Amino acid sequence: MSINHHLDDATILSYAAGSLPHAFEVLVACHLRQCQHCRQRVAEAELLGGMLLEALEPLPLRDEASQPALLLADMPDMPATVDIPDSALSVVDIDWASGATTLAATGADVAQPGLHPINGLPELPDSPHQQPWRRSLILPEPLELLYQSHCYESSKGHDTISGHEALPWKRLVPGIQHLPLESSEGNLRLLKIAPGISIPLHSHEGSELTLILQGSYCDELGRFQAGDVADLDCDTEHQPITDGNEPCICLVATDAPLRFNDLLPRMLQPFTGF
Amino acid sequence: MYKEPDPQGTQYWNQCLMQLGQTGDRQLYQQFYHHFAPRLNSWLLSQTRDPILAEELVQDTMMAVWRKAAQYDAAKAAASTWLFRIARNLYIDQMRRAQVRERGKAKLVEDDTHFDDQPADASRVRQAMRDLPVQQAQVVYKSYFEGKSHQEIANEMEIPLGSVKSSLRLAFQKLCKALRP
Numbered sequence: 061m062s063i064n065h066h067l068d069d070a071t072i073l074s075y076a077a078g079s080l081p082h083a084f085e086v087l088v089a090c091h092l093r094q095c096q097h098c099r100q101r102v103a104e105a106e107l108l109g110g111m112l113l114e115a116l117e118p119l120p121l122r123d124e125a126s127q128p129a130l131l132l133a134d135m136p137d138m139p140a141t142v143d144i145p146d147s148a149l150s151v152v153d154i155d156w157a158s159g160a161t162t163l164a165a166t167g168a169d170v171a172q173p174g175l176h177p178i179n180g181l182p183e184l185p186d187s188p189h190q191q192p193w194r195r196s197l198i199l200p201e202p203l204e205l206l207y208q209s210h211c212y213e214s215s216k217g218h219d220t221i222s223g224h225e226a227l228p229w230k231r232l233v234p235g236i237q238h239l240p241l242e243s244s245e246g247n248l249r250l251l252k253i254a255p256g257i258s259i260p261l262h263s264h265e266g267s268e269l270t271l272i273l274q275g276s277y278c279d280e281l282g283r284f285q286a287g288d289v290a291d292l293d294c295d296t297e298h299q300p301i302t303d304g305n306e307p308c309i310c311l312v313a314t315d316a317p318l319r320f321n322d323l324l325p326r327m328l329q330p331f332t333g334f
Numbered sequence: 335m336y337k338e339p340d341p342q343g344t345q346y347w348n349q350c351l352m353q354l355g356q357t358g359d360r361q362l363y364q365q366f367y368h369h370f371a372p373r374l375n376s377w378l379l380s381q382t383r384d385p386i387l388a389e390e391l392v393q394d395t396m397m398a399v400w401r402k403a404a405q406y407d408a409a410k411a412a413a414s415t416w417l418f419r420i421a422r423n424l425y426i427d428q429m430r431r432a433q434v435r436e437r438g439k440a441k442l443v444e445d446d447t448h449f450d451d452q453p454a455d456a457s458r459v460r461q462a463m464r465d466l467p468v469q470q471a472q473v474v475y476k477s478y479f480e481g482k483s484h485q486e487i488a489n490e491m492e493i494p495l496g497s498v499k500s501s502l503r504l505a506f507q508k509l510c511k512a513l514r515p
Contacts, residue, residue: 070484070502073474078422079481082430103411108509109422110414112478114344114456115463118372119379123389128367132360132400191405192398193419195426244430245483266485266495315485 065281065288067091067098071269076105083246083313087269087289089197090311094287200241202227202250203311206273224252224274224309246315253277253308258301266315268292275308277301344412344456351413355403363400370414371396374421380479381425391428395421414456425481462512470505473498 067075067088074080075088092099199207209223227250229237235254240247253259255275270290277284279300284290292298302308347369354362371392378388398420406416463471472491476482484502488495 068499068503069506070499073502073506074477074484076422077478077481078426079477079483081483081485084483103415104510104513105506106419107412107415107513108459108506109478110412110416110418111344111456111459111513112463113370113373113377113418113421114347114414115460116373116376119376120372121375121389121392122385128364128371128396132363192402192423193411193416195419195423267499315483 063095063097063287063289065284065290066095067101067269067289068291069101071291072098072101073105073108076102076109081243081245081313081315083243083248083315084267084269086197086199086203086241086243086248087271087311087313089195090199090203091271091287091289095289200243200248202239202241206250206309224307243313246313248311248313251308251310251312253302253310255302255305255307258299260299267313269313271311273309273311275302275306276304277308277310278303344414347413348408351399351403351406351416352408354399355406358403366399366413367396370417374417377479378421378425381481382428387428391421391424394424398424429481458512459509462509466505466508469493469497470501470508473501474505474509477502 071080071084071088075085080088092102205227206223209226227239229239229252232238235257236259237252239250239252241249250273253275268290269292270284272284272286272288274286276286277300279290279298281290281296281298283303284300347366350362350366353359354366374392374395375388378391379385382388382391395417399417406413411419463474466474469491473487476487476490482490484495484498488498491498
């Protein structure tokens, strides 16, 4: 899969710093699952974070018990170099558009992409406590279901997400359904837009991040397909139109309501929640 | 000709952590601790604004270093990057603990990135930060050290959201350049 639209550097930096609102963080994590380019960019921002950390003025710890010798007093000696199997250090990379689930190895070769026997979901590596330098995030349930069903379908050679049929979509306006997802900061929702639908011209009070999960749309900025992310801020005015012949499913994170330019959508706003 | 490692240099700490992972040497650990724990403490205090919580997170991070140093790989990340990731993840976990329900087990991991083993060092970044225009330095500071979102920064500094983003973008690009001249 080739991804043509990437995250803005400002978003990358804030994600690396840990300061994105939760809704955006979830969406960015989903995009990173597919996008090596943005993963590398995040690594740069983390390198910068480490350098800034080193450049900080040291602030001595006040707690006396925090002296390293005391901290380690009760600790057993560290085991000599542990052999870690390659698979434990592998990275799961789920490629939505091609349906391929690949394991990018840290070592030279990966023997077995460990697939879960029941749902075909790749067995993910360790919990954050086992590998504390890895970032992990719990996905909202419907989103996780979409990923799971997609993996399952793709293992049988299908290319589309069928799991979306099972989700409790709510109709917004004819041709557009949505499903609000839980998020502790910001708004996160799934949108399902029938082919050929035009979303009224709107701009944004705050930021809007859109990740295409299936299908595609076009707007003033280009064509957006599965894996692409549209990272917009308030200066952007756009009117997306879905193309192709399958519904366009996307994940949308916003931190403020959208501003519609026409009267009708604005009147609909109280009902649609945008 | 052999050159003593610069004790302030990034390479030095990368080697120190690698060696710690191989040997479990407590002296080496102390050295690493004395360098990084007080800096972590600065960072975590500005993030949490809670001196007790900050010190707890420093301890947790440093314990993780002791237990996991064997898995550190200098070819993949600088020691300070590795440490930054651990501390940031612990900080985020801490902040979200109350909010996130134990549902689903999806873990999103990303670690296929590589680290160019170039001599990047903190003093160059410090200088590059000093060279940034005030507004750019402020937005970087608020993102990395205060955990503020773009919108929060815009509100606080009373500038448009678009300016926050473009300042961050420019600063990021300049700082990256300072890392890899």
